[in-house]
Amino acid sequence: MESPSSFLAQILADKRREVEGLRASAADLAYLARKLAEEAVSAGAEAPEGTFAFARALVVSPRPVAVIAEVKRRSPSRGTIREPWDVYAVARGYAEAQVDALSVLAERVHFAGDPLYVSFFRRAVGRPVLWKDFVFDPVQIDLARVHGADAVLLIARILDEATLAALLEHARSLALDALVEVHDEFDAEKAVRAGARLVGINHRDLTSFRVDLGVSERIVPLLSPGTIVVAESGISRPEDVARLARLGVRAVLVGEHFMRQADVAAAVRSLVGPIS
Numbered sequence: 152m153e154s155p156s157s158f159l160a161q162i163l164a165d166k167r168r169e170v171e172g173l174r175a176s177a178a179d180l181a182y183l184a185r186k187l188a189e190e191a192v193s194a195g196a197e198a199p200e201g202t203f204a205f206a207r208a209l210v211v212s213p214r215p216v217a218v219i220a221e222v223k224r225r226s227p228s229r230g231t232i233r234e235p236w237d238v239y240a241v242a243r244g245y246a247e248a249q250v251d252a253l254s255v256l257a258e259r260v261h262f263a264g265d266p267l268y269v270s271f272f273r274r275a276v277g278r279p280v281l282w283k284d285f286v287f288d289p290v291q292i293d294l295a296r297v298h299g300a301d302a303v304l305l306i307a308r309i310l311d312e313a314t315l316a317a318l319l320e321h322a323r324s325l326a327l328d329a330l331v332e333v334h335d336e337f338d339a340e341k342a343v344r345a346g347a348r349l350v351g352i353n354h355r356d357l358t359s360f361r362v363d364l365g366v367s368e369r370i371v372p373l374l375s376p377g378t379i380v381v382a383e384s385g386i387s388r389p390e391d392v393a394r395l396a397r398l399g400v401r402a403v404l405v406g407e408h409f410m411r412q413a414d415v416a417a418a419v420r421s422l423v424g425p426i427s
């Protein structure tokens with residue numbers, strides 16, 4: 152296992168190399184992403200509030216708290232999470248449980264994710280998909296769009312405010328939602344100032360790996376009214392979901408708890424209930 156403090160730096164160093172490798176395709180990616188966005192917009196993709204399909208799925212969910220089910224094979228903090236890697240069965244289970252949306256790891260080296268899983272899960276489950284990666288360059292958002300993602304994750308901790316605002320605008324211009332991930336007061340302030348509509352509160356500290364659901368209690372009151380709030384990481388009990396619901400959280404994002412169970416559909420239903 153990698154040491155927690157170096158893991159973020161290592162991931163970012165690897166990502167920077169990967170992004171350099173994308174430069175050769177950058178013109179094609181930008182062109183295709185723009186064309187796909189034009190198609191989406193003429194099909195009525197944008198809601199009056201300036202959000203798109205991913206955010207809307209959370210808002211209109213018939214569940215008291217919507218569920219974003221994650222596809223994550225391994226992680227730096229937990230090692231291998233699901234073995235055997237029955238990716239088709241996972242898709243069938245999430246479809247059967249009618250999850251509201253998906254979060255799919257696109258990061259290959261540290262999470263054993265793959266951009267291919269994004270397009271596969273989009274089709275197989277038929278729900279909006281969040282592109283889970285470490286994004287700091289617009290070309291990565293173009294790539295997410297071309298792979299069929301509905302939303303991208305933007306981690307406040309690794310972005311300065313101007314970059315965060317520019318990436319938010321780039322996502323919006325491609326008819327994609329952006330989930331801005333925050334972990335502390337500084338991140339929350341950055342997200343608010345950049346005008347984030349959709350904010351994910353990560354209970355896990357990305358440098359120490361410590362998980363604390365109390366982070367949501369501290370951060371929710373700092374967000375602008377009308378923010379769609381997602382609680383992320385370390386959620387495994389119906390009591391956790393009830394506690395987060397009382398704070399006004401609109402959705403929970405759950406990875407490991409679902410990924411560790413053979414029957415992911417049953418795992419979803421016992422955490423957040425069936426759709427009635």
Ligand SMILES: O=P(O)(O)OC[C@@H](O)[C@@H](O)c1c[nH]c2ccccc12
Nearest residue numbers: 353383384385386404405406407408
């Ligand atoms: O597996 P968990 O504890 O339910 O957590 C899911 C999700 O929040 C976590 O995978 C995550 C949150 N932010 C991230 C950023 C990158 C990679 C992964 C993540």
